[in-house]
Amino acid sequence: MKKIAVLIIIIAFALMSAYGQNDSAPIEPKCKLEVEDVKNDGGTKAEVYITPQNNPEEVDEYNLKIFSEFEGQKRKLKDIKIINNQKRIRIPVNTDNVNTNVIAEVYVQQEGQSVKINSASVKTKGAWFDIKLINSFVAAIFFISLIMYLVSRARKGGSLFVRKIPGLEEIDNAVGRATEMGKPVFYIPGLSTIRDVATIASLNILRSVGQKVAHYATPLKVLNRDPVVLGVAQEVVHEAYLSAGRPDLYNEDDVYFAAGSQFAFASVAQGAMVREKPGAVFLLGMFWAESLILAETANSVGAIQIAGTDATAQIPFFIASCDYTLIGEELYAASAYLSRAPKLLGTLKAQDYFKAVLLAVTILALITNLIGIDFIIDYILK
Amino acid sequence: MGTILWSTFAVFLTLSIFSFLIKDNPFYKFAEHLFAGISVGYLVVITFTQIFIPRVWKPLMNSIDTGNILRSAFLIIGVFIGLLYLSRASNKYSWLSRYPISIVVGFGSGFAIAPSLNARVLKQLHSTVVEDGQSLLNIQKIIAFFRDPSFSSLYNATYGPLLVIGVLVVLIYFFFSFKNDNPVIKYTRTPALLYMMVGFGAAFGYTFMARISLFVDRMNFILNRWWPLIQNKLM
Amino acid sequence: MNWEKIGDFLLSFKKKSIYLGMFILVSIPLIMKMSTRTYITEEVESIYDKVEEVYEYNQENPNDKQAIFVSIDFAPSSKAETSPMLNALLRHAFMRDIPVLGWAGVRTAADYGIERLNSVAKEYGKKYGEDYIYLGIAYPFLQAVLSLNSDVRIFSSTDYYGTDTYEIPIMKQFHSYNNIGLLVSISSTSLSELYIQYSNTLFDQDVAAGVTAVNAARLYPYLQSDQLVGMMGGLKGAAEYEQLVNKLEKKVIGEDVKNYLREFYKKKDPSEYEKKYYEPKFTETQLINKMNSRKLARMGMSSQAVAHFYVIILIIIANVGYFIKRKYE
Numbered sequence: 001m002k003k004i005a006v007l008i009i010i011i012a013f014a015l016m017s018a019y020g021q022n023d024s025a026p027i028e029p030k031c032k033l034e035v036e037d038v039k040n041d042g043g044t045k046a047e048v049y050i051t052p053q054n055n056p057e058e059v060d061e062y063n064l065k066i067f068s069e070f071e072g073q074k075r076k077l078k079d080i081k082i083i084n085n086q087k088r089i090r091i092p093v094n095t096d097n098v099n100t101n102v103i104a105e106v107y108v109q110q111e112g113q114s115v116k117i118n119s120a121s122v123k124t125k126g127a128w129f130d131i132k133l134i135n136s137f138v139a140a141i142f143f144i145s146l147i148m149y150l151v152s153r154a155r156k157g158g159s160l161f162v163r164k165i166p167g168l169e170e171i172d173n174a175v176g177r178a179t180e181m182g183k184p185v186f187y188i189p190g191l192s193t194i195r196d197v198a199t200i201a202s203l204n205i206l207r208s209v210g211q212k213v214a215h216y217a218t219p220l221k222v223l224n225r226d227p228v229v230l231g232v233a234q235e236v237v238h239e240a241y242l243s244a245g246r247p248d249l250y251n252e253d254d255v256y257f258a259a260g261s262q263f264a265f266a267s268v269a270q271g272a273m274v275r276e277k278p279g280a281v282f283l284l285g286m287f288w289a290e291s292l293i294l295a296e297t298a299n300s301v302g303a304i305q306i307a308g309t310d311a312t313a314q315i316p317f318f319i320a321s322c323d324y325t326l327i328g329e330e331l332y333a334a335s336a337y338l339s340r341a342p343k344l345l346g347t348l349k350a351q352d353y354f355k356a357v358l359l360a361v362t363i364l365a366l367i368t369n370l371i372g373i374d375f376i377i378d379y380i381l382k
Numbered sequence: 383m384g385t386i387l388w389s390t391f392a393v394f395l396t397l398s399i400f401s402f403l404i405k406d407n408p409f410y411k412f413a414e415h416l417f418a419g420i421s422v423g424y425l426v427v428i429t430f431t432q433i434f435i436p437r438v439w440k441p442l443m444n445s446i447d448t449g450n451i452l453r454s455a456f457l458i459i460g461v462f463i464g465l466l467y468l469s470r471a472s473n474k475y476s477w478l479s480r481y482p483i484s485i486v487v488g489f490g491s492g493f494a495i496a497p498s499l500n501a502r503v504l505k506q507l508h509s510t511v512v513e514d515g516q517s518l519l520n521i522q523k524i525i526a527f528f529r530d531p532s533f534s535s536l537y538n539a540t541y542g543p544l545l546v547i548g549v550l551v552v553l554i555y556f557f558f559s560f561k562n563d564n565p566v567i568k569y570t571r572t573p574a575l576l577y578m579m580v581g582f583g584a585a586f587g588y589t590f591m592a593r594i595s596l597f598v599d600r601m602n603f604i605l606n607r608w609w610p611l612i613q614n615k616l617m
Numbered sequence: 618m619n620w621e622k623i624g625d626f627l628l629s630f631k632k633k634s635i636y637l638g639m640f641i642l643v644s645i646p647l648i649m650k651m652s653t654r655t656y657i658t659e660e661v662e663s664i665y666d667k668v669e670e671v672y673e674y675n676q677e678n679p680n681d682k683q684a685i686f687v688s689i690d691f692a693p694s695s696k697a698e699t700s701p702m703l704n705a706l707l708r709h710a711f712m713r714d715i716p717v718l719g720w721a722g723v724r725t726a727a728d729y730g731i732e733r734l735n736s737v738a739k740e741y742g743k744k745y746g747e748d749y750i751y752l753g754i755a756y757p758f759l760q761a762v763l764s765l766n767s768d769v770r771i772f773s774s775t776d777y778y779g780t781d782t783y784e785i786p787i788m789k790q791f792h793s794y795n796n797i798g799l800l801v802s803i804s805s806t807s808l809s810e811l812y813i814q815y816s817n818t819l820f821d822q823d824v825a826a827g828v829t830a831v832n833a834a835r836l837y838p839y840l841q842s843d844q845l846v847g848m849m850g851g852l853k854g855a856a857e858y859e860q861l862v863n864k865l866e867k868k869v870i871g872e873d874v875k876n877y878l879r880e881f882y883k884k885k886d887p888s889e890y891e892k893k894y895y896e897p898k899f900t901e902t903q904l905i906n907k908m909n910s911r912k913l914a915r916m917g918m919s920s921q922a923v924a925h926f927y928v929i930i931l932i933i934i935a936n937v938g939y940f941i942k943r944k945y946e
């Protein structure tokens with residue numbers, strides 16, 4: 001009986017002391033705080049991770065403050081309440097400068113006071129090389145070396161095959177028909193400047209048209225909008241007539257400046273077409289909203305029209321109203337085919353090879369993706 | 383009063399331009415030339431006040447004031463190289479204009495190559511293989527169509543394969559290294575043209591919509607902004 | 618029956634009568650002030666959702682707000698399609714108290730852009746320099762886009778009005794992609810593609826575009842590849858966004874917007890507002906214009922729909938005529 005009484009007393013004491021301990025020692029607010037620099041960026045970003053380590057009953061919310069410190073200047077970036085759900089939370093941080101100290105501090109409310117329980121910091125670093133774009137870098141290097149190799153091969157006289165564009169024989173037909181009807185040929189090398197690839201391609205085709213026209217002694221009119229293009233066009237036509245052995249037929253005034261502004265040009269060209277009734281009209285180069293005005297007028301005077309542009313929005317109008325249209329890249333290909341200029345030929349060939357590689361990679365990616373291998377789409381095409 | 387005057391003038395110009403639909407006439411010519419003249423004048427002024435002053439003059443004065451010699455030197459050198467463009471006017475010194483051109487072109491292409499390759503080629507091909515993490519050649523969707531043939535399951539089943547085929551045949555269409563009678567070129571030509579024509583048709587429809595919008599806006603201006611103004615004044 | 622004559626007749630409509638028909642058909646819905654309801658497409662709704670996302674983020678993080686960057690890349694000559702988009706987008710942002718930064722991508726947009734910003738800001742009592750800012754022309758364009766990655770104040774040392782950008786309050790927090798939740802290029806040019814190419818590809822910035830219908834077809838591939846958050850194409854896209862914003866306005870402001878606007882500045886101290894940007898009161902004409910601007914695109918769409926029907930019928934007539942003629946010739 002005594003023993004039992006002693007036991008009860010001991011248990012009672014133990015319980016009381018346990019209770020008393022609970023009462024006197026307060027819970028310790030804890031959390032895990034990680035501050036990490038974002039790799040592979042310009043050097044301004046960091047990430048803060050906070051993982052609460054108390055039960056929600058013990059601490060229901062934490063207060064996270066994030067500061068940036070650059071050249072001694074400390075600035076508060078964020079001041080966030082983190083509700084304790086015992087999960088790891090990611091907070092992205094952006095600073096304004098590279099090499100900034102990002103400082104994170106966690107506070108908890110205790111007895112009406114905010115108490116700092118944890119802090120961490122990191123210095124942001126900038127990367128010299130953007131790993132994310134390495135696929136583009138490799139592709140660019142590959143493409144550029146392809147161009148350089150093929151251009152140099154074309155320069156050395158290596159044979160580079162380019163197939164004939166179906167529209168090209170139409171050029172001969174058009175010039176031939178204009179000659180039969182005894183009507184002039186009109187050529188408009190687009191409305192853009194000499195810096196536009198389409199303009200350059202068009203001027204190459206103009207050379208070949210000029211030779212044919214000179215051969216048949218058919219009058220040729222070239223209407224220009226840009227003064228620099230005008231100068232080049234005059235030179236090109238003159239040279240074409242020379243190479244065809246008919247420099248006597250060349251008249252500088254036939255290659256002329258029509259107008260500087262877009263729609264003024266369109267109305268001048270329209271007027272000229274209505275007055276002179278050309279047998280063939282070439283609209284090759286860069287065109288904008290005036291495309292339909294030009295094509296429709298040429299159609300109304302009964303001319304054969306060959307058009308070509310890389311302006312996607314204008315191709316439909318040309319297709320609807322012209323006899324033959326060179327679509328997009330066909331314009332460049334036609335110019336390379338006709339001029340045989342090494343630079344153009346080499347570039348066109350390089351594009352072809354590059355396209356072939358991309359096509360192969362895409363097909364491979366499609367197949368591997370179907371069987372569950374994502375290597376290509378994750379690392380090459382991304 | 384000023385508003386009415388200017389609005390009426392705008393209406394007059396709009397109608398002058400529309401009058402071209404009947405016949406080329408002096409009103410149209412007047413409006414066209416006025417527009418051309420004003421655009422050039424406006425651009426000259428805006429270039430001076432909104433580009434030269436804030437981008438060159440003010441920063442230069444600022445950096446001289448604060449003694450930032452490096453920055454002012456950069457600006458002065460930049461302006462000097464830019465001015466070399468004007469050498470085109472002289473036959474003897476026009477070669478100098480190549481310096482600014484080479485800097486602009488060099489920076490422009492160097493800066494553009496990697497991102498444009500990424501944005502316009504690689505990412506586009508990526509989305510030819512997968513969309514939202516799912517393969518475009520999704521056999522499950524085709525099976526789903528046969529199990530439950532409906533309009534939406536047909537769309538789901540064909541959308542991906544049609545897109546993939548379209549990209550491949552159009553890419554092959556612009557392939558110039560094979561002869562025209564090469565079977566790959568020969569048999570993909572018609573489908574490629576078909577795809578392109580559908581694309582051009584869509585572009586055409588959109589362009590038509592744009593042109594009509596311009597007309598609608600002008601008519602809206604005349605009927606719903608200018609006319610109420612006149613009505614208020616007269617009544 | 619004389620088929621050949623019928624074919625000839627079907628092809629014999631004079632251009633002038635076709636124009637006249639278009640003129641009359643487009644005018645009727647405008648005179649009747651008809652505005653259509655349109656269905657909402659996914660690409661427009663995703664821009665709206667993204668702006669709402671920015672709003673919600675700002676609500677949760679009042680110390681770390683995100684702004685919306687608007688690039689005004691259109692000349693006033695294409696304002697018919699683009700201005701309603703800009704209007705609707707700015708109204709959405711201002712209604713949701715989202716800071717707005719803007720510049721002009723093309724030179725001809727310089728003055729028009731600030732005029733639009735001030736005009737819409739006035740409807741919501743937003744203050745220049747605190748709630749929105751306009752940086753003038755982004756020239757040279759590539760350098761401008763690049764500078765947004767670090768600090769645009771280095772590139773653009775003054776704003777449109779010539780104030781030092783380091784002294785403008787809103788610029789202290791918002792000056793780089795870091796604090797831009799969404800970049801929207803409202804464009805009649807190809808600049809929106811350049812934003813995809815640089816801002817999105819290099820700096821992972823979310824980009825959306827509002828483009829004229831001519832450019833819309835070209836941007837669809839970018840939507841499919843998720844390089845664009847969303848796109849408003851032509852007047853139709855503008856009408857959709859307008860409809861979404863009007864619905865939101867009814868929820869936030871209430872049914873009687875006109876009365877709300879009429880009373881708006883009566884309760885406020887006019888000295889708070891600088892007259893340089895806008896006059897803090899609405900005249901009756903202005904109120905009518907403001908109300909009209911809320912259905913600008915949708916009003917245009919009713920005329921547009923009629924015009925499209927008209928052209929479809931003309932295309933069918935001409936094709937039938939063409940086939941009959943070819944068959945019997």
